[in-house]
Amino acid sequence: MNLATAIQARDADALPGRRDEDWRWTDIRGLIRTVPEPSAPLAPAAAGAGPFAGLATHTVLIGNGHGEAAIEIADDQVVALDVVSQGDGSHAASVWINVPAGANATLLESYRGQGSYLAHTALSIRLGEGARLERIVLADEDAEGVAVSQAEVDLAAKSEFVQTTLAGGARRQRLETRVRHPGGHAQLRLDGVYLLAGKRHADLTTAVTHAAVDGLTDQLTKGVVRDQARGVFQGRIVVAEGADHTEAKMGHHALILSDKAEVDAKPELEIYADDVSCAHGNTVGALDEEALFYIRQRGVPEAEARALLTTAFVGEVIERIAHEGAREIAREWAAERLKG
Amino acid sequence: MLKIQDLHAAVAGKAILKGLSLEVPKGEVHAIMGPNGAGKSTLSYVLTGREGYEVPQGSAVLDGEDLLALEPNARAARGVFLSFQYPLEIPGVPALTFIRTALNAQRKARGEPEVTAPQFLKLVREKSAALKIDFEMLKRGLNVGFSGGEKKRMEILQMAVLEPRLLILDETDSGLDIDALRIVSEGVNAMRSPERSMLVITHYQRLLDYIKPDRVHVLSAGRIVASGGPELALELEREGYDRYARAA
Numbered sequence: 001m002n003l004a005t006a007i008q009a010r011d012a013d014a015l016p017g018r019r020d021e022d023w024r025w026t027d028i029r030g031l032i033r034t035v036p037e038p039s040a041p042l043a044p045a046a047a048g049a050g051p052f053a054g055l056a057t058h059t060v061l062i063g064n065g066h067g068e069a070a071i072e073i074a075d076d077q078v079v080a081l082d083v084v085s086q087g088d089g090s091h092a093a094s095v096w097i098n099v100p101a102g103a104n105a106t107l108l109e110s111y112r113g114q115g116s117y118l119a120h121t122a123l124s125i126r127l128g129e130g131a132r133l134e135r136i137v138l139a140d141e142d143a144e145g146v147a148v149s150q151a152e153v154d155l156a157a158k159s160e161f162v163q164t165t166l167a168g169g170a171r172r173q174r175l176e177t178r179v180r181h182p183g184g185h186a187q188l189r190l191d192g193v194y195l196l197a198g199k200r201h202a203d204l205t206t207a208v209t210h211a212a213v214d215g216l217t218d219q220l221t222k223g224v225v226r227d228q229a230r231g232v233f234q235g236r237i238v239v240a241e242g243a244d245h246t247e248a249k250m251g252h253h254a255l256i257l258s259d260k261a262e263v264d265a266k267p268e269l270e271i272y273a274d275d276v277s278c279a280h281g282n283t284v285g286a287l288d289e290e291a292l293f294y295i296r297q298r299g300v301p302e303a304e305a306r307a308l309l310t311t312a313f314v315g316e317v318i319e320r321i322a323h324e325g326a327r328e329i330a331r332e333w334a335a336e337r338l339k340g
Numbered sequence: 341m342l343k344i345q346d347l348h349a350a351v352a353g354k355a356i357l358k359g360l361s362l363e364v365p366k367g368e369v370h371a372i373m374g375p376n377g378a379g380k381s382t383l384s385y386v387l388t389g390r391e392g393y394e395v396p397q398g399s400a401v402l403d404g405e406d407l408l409a410l411e412p413n414a415r416a417a418r419g420v421f422l423s424f425q426y427p428l429e430i431p432g433v434p435a436l437t438f439i440r441t442a443l444n445a446q447r448k449a450r451g452e453p454e455v456t457a458p459q460f461l462k463l464v465r466e467k468s469a470a471l472k473i474d475f476e477m478l479k480r481g482l483n484v485g486f487s488g489g490e491k492k493r494m495e496i497l498q499m500a501v502l503e504p505r506l507l508i509l510d511e512t513d514s515g516l517d518i519d520a521l522r523i524v525s526e527g528v529n530a531m532r533s534p535e536r537s538m539l540v541i542t543h544y545q546r547l548l549d550y551i552k553p554d555r556v557h558v559l560s561a562g563r564i565v566a567s568g569g570p571e572l573a574l575e576l577e578r579e580g581y582d583r584y585a586r587a588a
Contacts, residue, residue, distance in 0.1 A: 289391070294428040297388050298442035298498065299416035299449065308441065312432025312481075 003028065003120045003148050004092040010035040025232040025264045026174050026203040028146065036118055039064040039089030050082035051138055051333075052108035055325040062121065065091030073133070075103040078323070083121055085113035085145060092120040101128030101156070106323050107135040116144035116171070123151040127159040135163040136326045138333060141170035143198060150176045157184035164321050165192040166330055168337065169200025169229060176205040183212030183243055191321075192221035193314050193330075195337040196229035196261075203232035210243040210273075217248040222314045224338065226257040235280075236268040243273040250280040255287055255313060257306075303339075310338045341365045342506055342537050347398035349379075349386045356382040358562035359398070364506075367534040371548055372541045373573060374559035375581040380541045381425065383559070384510045388422045389415055402506055416442075417449035419505030423495040423512050430482040435494060436464065438482045439501055446502060467500040471527050489520030496527035507531065507538045513547040525550030545577035560584045 006014035016022075017029025042063030053059065059080040060068045064087070073079050081095065099105050113119065127133055141147045147170050155161055165175050181188055194202040208217050223231040233252045254263040267280045287309055295305040314334055321327040342364040349357040356379045364370045374380050386393050387400055389412035400407045407415055430438060444454040455463070468475055471493050483491050492512060499507060509528065513521055528551050532538070540551055548556070548570065556572040557564045558581070565584050566572065 288428075291428045291430055293390050293412065294424065295430070295438075295442075296412040297390075297416055297422055297424075298438075298502070299413050299446035300442055301413045301445065301449075302411070304441075304445065305413075308433060308438075309430070312430065315432045 004094070004122055007035060007090045007092045007118065007120055010090075022205070022234070025234075026172055026201070028148070028172060031172060032118060032146065036088055036090040039085070039087050039091040039117060041066055042084060042086055046086065047082070047084040050080060050084070050110045050112065051140070051329055052080040052082070052110055052326065055323075055329075056080035056108060062093045062095065064089070065093040065119070067093065069094060070096045070098075072098050072100070073103065073105040073107065074100070075105065078106040078108060081107060081109045083109070083111045083119075083149075085115065085117040085119040085141070085147065087115045087117060090118040092122070094122045095124070097123060097125045099125075099127045099131040099133045102130045103128070104132045105134075106326075107133060108323070108326055109135060109137045111137070111139040111141055111147060111149065113142045113145045113147065115142055117142070117146070119145065119147045121149040123149065125151055125153045127153070127155050127161055129156040130158045131156070132160040133162075134322050135161070136321060136323065136330070137163070137165040137175060138329070139166065139173060139175055140168045141173055143171065143200060145170045146172045148174045148176070151178070153177060153179040155179065155182055155186045155188065157182055157186060160187040162189040162322065163191065164317065164330070165204060166333060167192065167194040167202040167204060169194065169196040169202040171199075172201050172203075174203040174205060178207045179209070181208055181210045181215045181217065183210055183215035183246065185214050186216070188215070188217045189320070190217065190219040191317050192233070193317050193334065194221075194223040194225070194231050195314065195334060196223070196225045196231055197227050197337070199228050201230045201232070203234070205232070205234040207236045208238070208248070210237070210239045210246045210248065212243055214245045215243060215247070217246075217250075219250040220317055220320070221252045222317050223254040223263060224257065224310050224314060225254065225261040225263055228258075228260045230262045230264070233263070233265045233267070235266070236270070237278070239269075239271045239273045239276050239278065241272040244275050246273060246276045246278070248276070248278045252282045253313075254284045255310060256284060257287065257310075307338050311335060314338075341403065342539070343401045345399050347386065347400060348396050349382055350394045350396065351382065351392060356562055357386065360559070360563055362557060362564055364537040364539060366537055368554040369532065369538040369540060369551065370555045370557060371553035371573060372539060372557050372559050373543070373545070373576055375585060376543065378559045379562045380543075380559055381510060384422055384508050384541060387508060388412055388420060413445065414449065417446045420508070421499050421502060421504035421506070422508045423492070423499060423510060425511040425514060427483050427491040427495050429484045431484050433482050434480060435478040435482045439464065439498055442498070443501060463501060464497075467497055470530070471497050471500070472523055473497060488515035489517065489524075492516060492520065492524050493527070496524055499531060500527065505536055507536060509538070509540045511542060512540070513542060513544065521547070521550060545573045548573045558584050
């Protein structure tokens with residue numbers, strides 16, 4: 001059930017699938033009978049420019065699994081990590097990212113591809129004491145691609161990690177973030193947006209473990225699915241014994257715009273500590289028809305009125321992005337997907 | 341002018357309007373009064389094209405154009421405006437953005453150029469000041485967290501910016517205290533014009549002390565059962581709707 005190992009060994013039986021509790025809505029094993037041949041290396045020139053190219057002080061390209069594996073992000077740096085998949089092969093990459101103590105940095109991560117590839121990216125992100133990292137993930141895979149990204153994030157005391165994941169789906173797409181939260185005034189914001197059409201599938205899975213006192217987690221994910229698309233949200237927050245005074249908030253809200261679209265959500269809070277403040281909210285519904293009529297009565301055509309409502313719905317998440325340039329790109333990305 | 345003839349309407353197979361006929365000439369204000377369940381709100385929704393209302397018979401024509409054949413947004417672009425009894429909250433869409441989107445959509449549908457941002461801001465500042473609306477409020481999500489009075493003033497502001505030809509006020513006085521009622525009424529009266537027709541739908545006579553109608557019609561059981569001058573409203577206030585309920 002380890003995707004990287006399965007790709008390296010070309011062992012389809014080792015792919016994660018519905019029998020794994022954590023993968024029951026994103027069944028890779030049931031989808032792929034044979035792990036494809038390893039992908040050919042990708043020349044940087046063939047990759048083209050990523051969506052964040054103009055915003056970064058430093059750009060790292062991972063092309064078909066090959067590229068710089070260890071990245072140190074210094075204070076004030078904006079690093080673009082551009083993960084590109086091309087062709088119908090399979091590939092896996094591992095990336096280590098370190099933000100030293102006290103540094104304030106930005107990671108603009110993008111996924112894009114062309115073909116019916118099988119891709120895996122493992123990230124290991126470490127924040128030193130008092131460090132701050134904003135990570136924005138824009139994942140625009142091919143409709144035929146299968147892509148999984150798994151990030152392990154380790155926070156030191158007093159560090160701050162804020163993340164926004166923007167998922168456009170793929171044949172199967174999973175963006176997973178696991179955060180070990182040391183408490184001790186460390187802060188975490190974990191946001192997500194998925195906008196899916198056609199037969200696309202996106203899975204946003206997060207797991208946060210609060211290990212000690214005085215930690216803060218704020219999580220908000222919103223999705224809009226239409227056609228026969230499927231969105232999956234799995235969010236788990238564990239507050240371990242002794243992690244007193246933890247504050248954790250989790251929200252997941254989705255709009256389903258057609259009868260054949262589907263959203264599966266599993267929010268979980270496991271609390272073993274005392275004196276904690278934890279809350280979660282989960283709603284899945286249709287667009288408000290009364291609001292739609294109200295907007296149309298003011299002269300706005302139906303498609304535009306729908307776009308206005310859905311854009312406002314996900315806007316709440318996008319407006320929380322601190323990096324101004326990335327926020328603008330996120331807005332454009334959402335507008336493009338939600339236009340009538 | 342608005343001309344409604346023998347209008348029938350049903351919701352989920354249940355007949356609500358049963359042959360309603362009415363004419364509102366340009367420049368006139370007509371009040372529709374009636375007991376609960378008479379079909380007052382149904383009339384406003386049928387005229388504006390809300391889904392779920394079947395119209396098996398009858399017509400509604402504005403300046404020679406068949407309204408019932410048009411989409412709700414096309415009716416709005418031709419000048420039909422409904423002030424909602426319960427205005428909707430639209431989180432995440434600032435009132436300013438909302439009103440500008442509506443204005444430009446209507447202008448586009450009429451083949452007119454869009455308003456520029458400076459023109460629009462000037463217009464809204466002027467109109468909102470007259471309605472005593474704090475400009476900062478227009479930067480917040482439309483109607484989100486607004487009081488009943490603020491929501492109604494926001495309706496009148498939209499009306500003042502969009503400049504409709506036919507204005508339908510659905511129970512505009514509901515939920516208003518006397519100060520808010522005065523501000524809202526002044527806003528409506530400022531819109532009176534020889535080019536504009538108004539339909540004021542209300543259960544109570546109180547609103548008509550502030551917005552003086554040219555004609556008053558009594559709607560009961562889906563039909564206009566009596567019409568008269570402003571004195572008819574006072575009579576209804578004194579004697580109630582019982583007499584007309586029987587007549588229907």
